[in-house]
Amino acid sequence: MAVRRTITGFSNPTVKFLRSLREKKHRRREGKFLAEGLRLLTDARESGVLPEMLVMASGRASHPLLAELEDAVAAAGGEIVEMDEDILAKVTGKDNPQAVAGVFAEFDTRLTGVDRNAASIWLVAQALRDPGNLGTMLRTGDAVGAGGLILIDDCADPFSVEAVRASMGAIFTQRLAAARWDEFLPWLRSGPGQLVAASLREPTDYRSAAYKAPCFLLVGNESQGLPDTYEAECDLRVTIPMMGRADSLNAAVAGAVLAYEALARLGSSTTEESSYSAA
Amino acid sequence: MAVRRTITGFSNPTVKFLRSLREKKHRRREGKFLAEGLRLLTDARESGVLPEMLVMASGRASHPLLAELEDAVAAAGGEIVEMDEDILAKVTGKDNPQAVAGVFAEFDTRLTGVDRNAASIWLVAQALRDPGNLGTMLRTGDAVGAGGLILIDDCADPFSVEAVRASMGAIFTQRLAAARWDEFLPWLRSGPGQLVAASLREPTDYRSAAYKAPCFLLVGNESQGLPDTYEAECDLRVTIPMMGRADSLNAAVAGAVLAYEALARLGSSTTEESSYSAA
CATH class of the missing domain: 3.40.1280.10 (SPOUT methyltransferase, trefoil knot domain)
Structure with a gap:
């Protein structure tokens, strides 16, 4: 069962967690990484890889590929998080963030x-x-x-x-x-x-x-x-x-x-x- | 005859000019661009291109290629400017700036x-x-x-x-x-x-x-x-x-x-x- 949440504050722990993934030491500690943008996330899905957490801007335009992605993450029991665009901008560190990002488990690199x-x-x-x-x-x-x-x-x-x-x-x-x-x-x-x-x-x-x-x-x-x-x-x-x-x-x-x-x-x-x- | 100057203040017009060259509109207006680092400037010199202005950190380590560059710019009547490392860092926008930068005339691109x-x-x-x-x-x-x-x-x-x-x-x-x-x-x-x-x-x-x-x-x-x-x-x-x-x-x-x-x-x-x- 997918977890769906809406985040409204900058100080939310999930926002802090997402921002921390911009730094290598935090990625390594969490064993997670961030990928941004519908194209990249669709590439992942088509390659059989789904994010553990899907992060979307609340005011995003609807898009069939985004709907497919959301469905796939939900069906796999992943977490789906919505947040205001300005909070997402904090997460991605960009003024014009892509409307979607995903948190993935790092791959085994042995x-x-x-x-x-x-x-x-x-x-x-x-x-x-x-x-x-x-x-x-x-x-x-x-x-x-x-x-x-x-x-x-x-x-x-x-x-x-x-x-x-x-x-x-x-x-x-x-x-x-x-x-x-x-x-x-x-x-x-x-x-x-x-x-x-x-x-x-x-x-x-x-x-x-x-x-x-x-x-x-x-x-x-x-x-x-x-x-x-x-x-x-x-x-x-x-x-x-x-x-x-x-x-x-x-x-x-x-x-x-x-x-x-x-x-x-x-x-x-x-x-x-x-x-x-x-x- | 080469012009040699030492700049000690952040508000010096030359510092402002150099910083402005990080932006396209200023490069276009001045018809100049900035190249940083001894290797790049040596490549330029060996290709027969000298900077109109050579900018060096005051506390730089001496280097034979840097001495050659300085001599060549001086001989060509270029300007040679020294400034403290922290001012040069402002110019290059880096914490650890290269010890040397040059201002070149933009090339004819017709x-x-x-x-x-x-x-x-x-x-x-x-x-x-x-x-x-x-x-x-x-x-x-x-x-x-x-x-x-x-x-x-x-x-x-x-x-x-x-x-x-x-x-x-x-x-x-x-x-x-x-x-x-x-x-x-x-x-x-x-x-x-x-x-x-x-x-x-x-x-x-x-x-x-x-x-x-x-x-x-x-x-x-x-x-x-x-x-x-x-x-x-x-x-x-x-x-x-x-x-x-x-x-x-x-x-x-x-x-x-x-x-x-x-x-x-x-x-x-x-x-x-x-x-x-x-x-």
Whole structure:
């Protein structure tokens, strides 16, 4: 049975709880995260993920997708909360808040949950600091049919509002894992998997490299790139040509250029044939 | 002869002027923009562009690149201004400001300044709203050896601090132009040039398309994509495969995937041979 409530005051504990989810330490403590906007919440629902709490502005315009969402959350026994637009603005930290937000349980990000054979391509990011880049990599992973994104060492929080927004719903479809390098490497070596580094030093062109599924494409930190010792552990180090004066690409762009090359060679699924002829 | 000054008060007119450059209307009125950080300013200097005014924190650590920059600005007759770190923080709007910032004259962004034969690849963005995406496209343009970025219709301001930062110095190396569609199209048709749309509808795969230099790669708005009428005017409409549930990529990512494909086919220069064999 769904719980329905209307909140009228800024000091309501639910408002405080929702606002606290803008900070990583509170997300971690609660094991919850916030996603905003009808599009994102509809993406979640269509991916089979419902918010535990649905928060709506009282004066919202009616919308068939919002009605469907509300019904689904109610049927699943979730909590449905209405509040004035100005209170919702406090929650989302925006002057013009989206008319709806949802509280989701954080996903299990242990490596043990990753089925490496579920896809040909996996994206791996090391010390990725920008939540927009992180979300964009999730979105790219969805687009190339990757299995998910594995975050190595200290990365931006994938459950931050910025990362969730930039993922454009891919946070709900891509498998997400987080591990230290010294946990990741033994896990990778415990089964099939080619580890490919996006390198700034290696002369092997990314278009002439021999990719093998399941292929783990590893991109390093925005300003440092990958540590030498990490590159040395990879099966393949490939470089993306730089014709200008800069020596690197945006990390999410580098990941996407590699991922689309791998997709062209391998296809997105470990069982299906590629829709591309081999280069 | 260089002008050297030390500013000690928050209410100094130069501080007000510098702060005003964080807003587009003031940048436009002054015809100036702000770039922050030693790396960015060094990129500018190495690209032959010097700030009209160099702003430094009084208590900064000495650095050989900073000394070179200071000498170059002084030799060019630029203004050199020192201020306390807390005043510089006001200018940059950051608690931990970079120890140096520069004021540059905005570049001429008329199409008439674009020499289409100077490069094989040109990036074109229509109604691109995110300054980070805009800067990332400039950076990608530099990496693929593109001639520059042409902004169509209402785009984010390329001279905003965010766009300049995301360009990682490419704002100083890539040609930048801005035009309405109905100015751009006649200009394009007045000479050689293949206009290629990143389409969400067209079945032609971006890897099997026949690119021709000078190739203008057109990417649309982050949420709307390209208007149908614009796509219809293009010589080629190509699509990037989407294997997941989402129907689009981040705009800067889509531009990069296309740009690297075009680079592989065409090479970066209209005169040099490509370093890739044709696919």
